[in-house]
Amino acid sequence: MHAYSDEIKEKIRTDTIESQNEDKTVEEENTDSDEANGAADGETKEPKEREYSHPVYKQIAFLNGKINSYSKAELIKNLKMLKLDTDGSRSVLAKRLKTFYKKTMLNVSGIQEKNGSSKIRVLFDFYVIIDYEATCELLRNSDFKQEIIEFPAVLLNCQKGEVEDEFRSYCRPVLNPLLTDFCMELTGITQNDVDTAPLFTEVLTSFEEWLQKKKLGTKYSFAIVTDGPWDMGHFLKNQCALLNIEFPTYCKYWINIRKTFSNFYNTGKLPLSTMIQLIGREFQGRAHSGLDDARNIAFIVQRLLKDGARIIFNEKLVEGNARRRDDGNPFFSAPVHHTEFKAIQGKYRPNFPQKKSSKI
Structure with a gap:
């Protein structure tokens, strides 16, 4: 995991706690398909072969919903705080923020090798x-x-x-x-x-x-x-x-x-x-x-x-x-x-x- 500043770590911790305290159950089918099910981007989706029962996926799903509600200005503000690029349309910025949280939370939870989605995505030289x-x-x-x-x-x-x-x-x-x-x-x-x-x-x-x-x-x-x-x-x-x-x-x-x-x-x-x-x-x-x-x-x-x-x-x-x-x-x-x-x-x-x- 990257060496994040205390401010960034606190933001991640706060957002994670907020997702854990959310009362309603967020069904995996209601999340962005590329965010929680580990499907490869750019592929034609097929029926899922694995279950993603770890609580971190519910947290990721909650954060995805929260990010979906952000305005472009709010997305830019969050990306700046996380020292991420702020170029692009609202949909591009939202995806960038979701990807950051997904990668970070899987890393923190220690399951990135299990689902493979946080491994290096470059498959060609x-x-x-x-x-x-x-x-x-x-x-x-x-x-x-x-x-x-x-x-x-x-x-x-x-x-x-x-x-x-x-x-x-x-x-x-x-x-x-x-x-x-x-x-x-x-x-x-x-x-x-x-x-x-x-x-x-x-x-x-x-x-x-x-x-x-x-x-x-x-x-x-x-x-x-x-x-x-x-x-x-x-x-x-x-x-x-x-x-x-x-x-x-x-x-x-x-x-x-x-x-x-x-x-x-x-x-x-x-x-x-x-x-x-x-x-x-x-x-x-x-x-x-x-x-x-x-x-x-x-x-x-x-x-x-x-x-x-x-x-x-x-x-x-x-x-x-x-x-x-x-x-x-x-x-x-x-x-x-x-x-x-x-x-x-x-x-x-x-x-x-x-x-x-x-x-x-």
Whole structure:
């Protein structure tokens, strides 16, 4: 446990006593789902397998309810007293305060190893944050095949919470080599950028050489992070099918940070620009620039790590578009449940591909 000041210790003691003296029983189902049941943030919830009968969980549940009633000014006041960051929206601040109390009270009660929720939440050595840009038209056309034209990646050291490196290359499209005016205006990518760029297969090889140079997938584990299911489940999948190359094994599972953010901070699914605002930052760079978007996603990952989120695989590739929506359109991904993640985390390192991709 951290060496807290006497003032902070007294506040924790007072709030704990108040929760113990609360007369009404607080049922676990009425608490924030991520606070008292030990479920991993960003995962699809499954039925609980363990009972949390220790009195500390009732105290945590009571404090969660109390924090839910705080105004933003009250949350900031409490966070300042505890020497915690005060940047972000009300929902982000409330989650930060709840996480602090949960971790502290489990630590004091001596049961953190029992439920595992207070162990180090970093399960990968690195995150590789990707946000592709692709060819596009103003009016959607089912016959128009999108191709990746910007391949950016930001490398985030999970233990340090710091960005260590970046990768970026434009890609030359082959089906629609001339970019539309809409595409150039949206992404900031020029015709000259793609005309002088290597083909996607060459860029993918360069990217994998960059991963190998960083010893990712060999010495260090890593996970792909995206904003939504589209980058892996749509753009990369379609690009590999178009070129008749194997879909990279290390991309078959990924972290949809939009889903992690929503589950952890108890918000709805939000676009990147709104998530950035909620953590108390301004969007840096140009929206729909792949590299700038990836950098801003990295800010969100850093904030989630600081606030104690468990950032793990929560989506996977849907093979063959087997699952379809009510409107007939395919799902781009399928959820990764807690039991599946537990089964793969010991083996998935993640199975780095051979230097040459084999053909389908």
